[in-house]
Amino acid sequence: MAAADKTDPPPKAPPVRHVEVDEAKEGQRLDNFLLTFLKGVPKSRIYRCLRKGEVRVNRGRVGPDYRLQAGDVIRIPPIRVSAKETPKAHPGAYDWLADRVLHEDEYLMVLDKPAGMAVHAGSGVATGLIEALRAWRPQAPMLELVHRLDRETSGCILIAKSRATLLHLHAQLRAGEMNKNYLALVQGRLGNPRTVKASLERRERGGERMVQTTDEGKESASRFRPLRQFGVATLVEIHLLTGRTHQARVHAAHVSHPIAGDDKYGNREFNRDMRSAGLRRLFLHAARLEFKHPSQNRKVTVEAPLPDELEKVLEKLHSPSE
Numbered sequence: 393m394a395a396a397d398k399t400d401p402p403p404k405a406p407p408v409r410h411v412e413v414d415e416a417k418e419g420q421r422l423d424n425f426l427l428t429f430l431k432g433v434p435k436s437r438i439y440r441c442l443r444k445g446e447v448r449v450n451r452g453r454v455g456p457d458y459r460l461q462a463g464d465v466i467r468i469p470p471i472r473v474s475a476k477e478t479p480k481a482h483p484g485a486y487d488w489l490a491d492r493v494l495h496e497d498e499y500l501m502v503l504d505k506p507a508g509m510a511v512h513a514g515s516g517v518a519t520g521l522i523e524a525l526r527a528w529r530p531q532a533p534m535l536e537l538v539h540r541l542d543r544e545t546s547g548c549i550l551i552a553k554s555r556a557t558l559l560h561l562h563a564q565l566r567a568g569e570m571n572k573n574y575l576a577l578v579q580g581r582l583g584n585p586r587t588v589k590a591s592l593e594r595r596e597r598g599g600e601r602m603v604q605t606t607d608e609g610k611e612s613a614s615r616f617r618p619l620r621q622f623g624v625a626t627l628v629e630i631h632l633l634t635g636r637t638h639q640a641r642v643h644a645a646h647v648s649h650p651i652a653g654d655d656k657y658g659n660r661e662f663n664r665d666m667r668s669a670g671l672r673r674l675f676l677h678a679a680r681l682e683f684k685h686p687s688q689n690r691k692v693t694v695e696a697p698l699p700d701e702l703e704k705v706l707e708k709l710h711s712p713s714e
Contacts, residue, residue, distance in 0.1 A: 409468040413460045419559040422449065423456035424537075425466070427512065433471055439601075441469055459562075486528035495694045499557045499686055500538075500550060504696040507546040507673045511537055525551065539565060539572075539635065544653075547574070547678025547696040560686035565635060571682035574630040574640055575619075575698060577675035577705070578649040579662045582626040585617045588643040592636045602656070603638040605646050612636045614643045622709040624665060625652060629679075640676060651676055652705075669708040670701075677702060 417425060426438050426447065438447075445453045446469040449460075460466075495502040505511070505521055512520035519527075522537050529535060538550040538561045552558035564570045593609030595602055613633040620627040626649070630640045641657045644650050650658040652666040652675040666675070680695045 408470055411466045411468060413462055413464040413466065417460055418462045419562050420460050422454060422458040422460060425460060430471060486524045489525060489528050494548065494696055500552055502681060502694045503549050503551065505541055505546055505549045507544050510543045511540050511549065541678055544674035545676045545678060546699055548681040548694055550681060557686045561683065564683055568633065569684065572632045572678065573680040575627065575677045575679045576630055576640060576644065577625050577627055577652040578644050579625060579659055580649050581621055582616060582618045582628055582649055587613060587615050588647055589613045590643060590646050592639060592642055594637065603642050605642065610636060612639055614639060625709060627706065669705050671705045675702060
């Protein structure tokens with residue numbers, strides 16, 4: 393009688409782990425900590441664990457935006473982490489980042505993120521901007537994102553080179569002392585400046601994570617200032633007074649001026665018209681960033697020029713009245 397085929401049993405999930413937060417991780421968002429600690433686990437799985445209360449801090453349930461404190465004890469549920477490692481990049485693979493540095497000193501740097509690149513790995517993305525930056529600067533003791541940009545948004549993004557700098561800049565964000573200004577092409581004619589105040593809440597719709605305006609959401613405010621009028625659209629400057637996920641995109645759609653090329657919150661017919669004008673991406677660009685330097689007691693202003701592909705769209709839409 394032939395011997396039965398022997399197959400290796402599937403790897404077991406690790407037991408529940410309890411991780412104590414040290415000073416190096418203080419001030420980091422819980423979800424960002426988990427995305428790094430559980431590298432290889434899909435982002436959707438991590439957020440599901442948070443919603444179900446499987447991840448706890450000091451035995452209590454907290455949200456994904458909870459800021460870690462030194463001494464916190466995080467309960468990590470038994471999640472199997474992929475053993476596969478991200479393939480190492482060839483030498484020089486990320487040298488193109490040198491042309492993307494807008495400002496740098498010993499404390500921080502500001503990059504001009506290209507559209508189409510996620511800021512970090514996860515959800516099917518093997519390498520994000522921060523991973524590419526660390527591969528390009530392997531000698532740097534620390535490089536951490538201060539804030540995020542959507543994958544399809546280009547422009548200024550701030551990187552901290554030390555935990556002290558990161559905490560200082562995070563404090564500015566929470567106090568509303570960091571100015572983030574975007575350029576966007578929106579549907580219709582926006583004649584006068586206006587401030588949009590609409591609370592935002594993350595929800596799932598059809599299995600997709602969305603941000604919606606709700607009375608129960610977090611207070612959010614954005615200022616829209618028209619810069620140039622076109623026949624079917626307006627180039628606007630958007631100043632974010634708060635920093636919520638997808639805030640500019642949702643607020644623009646909330647006042648019936650959705651951003652061109654926005655497949656999630658935008659208008660399908662308007663997007664089709666913009667594609668005929670050559671638009672192949674979301675027309676949202678982080679054009680200017682202002683903050684107080686964490687050690688030099690001065691204001692830093694950094695600007696990223698509008699990408700050529702967006703300038704060409706504006707040229708095609710050039711208003712005959714100008």
